[in-house]
Amino acid sequence: MKSIQFVLGDATKPVGEGPKLLAHLCNDIGAWGAGVVMSISKRWREPEMAYRRWYALASDADAGPFELGRVQFVPESGGVEIANMIAQRNVRPIDGTLPIRYEALEQCLIRVAEHAISSGESVHMPRLGVGSAGGLWQKIEPIIEATLLSRDLAVTVYDLKPWRGWKRGDTGD
Numbered sequence: 001m002k003s004i005q006f007v008l009g010d011a012t013k014p015v016g017e018g019p020k021l022l023a024h025l026c027n028d029i030g031a032w033g034a035g036v037v038m039s040i041s042k043r044w045r046e047p048e049m050a051y052r053r054w055y056a057l058a059s060d061a062d063a064g065p066f067e068l069g070r071v072q073f074v075p076e077s078g079g080v081e082i083a084n085m086i087a088q089r090n091v092r093p094i095d096g097t098l099p100i101r102y103e104a105l106e107q108c109l110i111r112v113a114e115h116a117i118s119s120g121e122s123v124h125m126p127r128l129g130v131g132s133a134g135g136l137w138q139k140i141e142p143i144i145e146a147t148l149l150s151r152d153l154a155v156t157v158y159d160l161k162p163w164r165g166w167k168r169g170d171t172g173d
Helices: 036-043 046-057 102-119 137-147
Strands: 005-008 020-027 071-075 080-088 122-126 155-159
Touching: 020 036, 020 102, 036 046, 046 071, 046 080, 071 102, 080 102, 102 122, 102 137
Parallel strands: 005 155, 020 080, 020 122, 122 155
Antiparallel strands: 071 080
């Protein structure tokens, strides 16, 4: 089984050869405006526009209903495709429950794996779910291993700045 490659850098500028799939978390309330989506919007327009259309219509012909566990794939220039993954309930904790939904993340990553295999893409992502979603890397990394690495997909995780132990996959806490 492959291992995650941790890179210090910007996930919107994925490294390596061949077609790339950039996966990131979205919420289930149609909000786009914090975290990595800001960098995505600066680089490409269509991922945000597609996400907002999907939310407004409540369904997408390819992605299906706008709900937790769903993924919308948005082709972009330069051999990069964006995966808008709905794995957050709201954008803030509700009654003490963090926005991250680990089960939805797993469902999303299964869809990402199937798509990446069929399109021959490597998978790139920021350190998913540990920012505003409030997730724990110790719970997220095993999901990535079970859904992507177990299928022999190349996975690169980007950190904009070093975390204590970032190369080992620590949370930095």
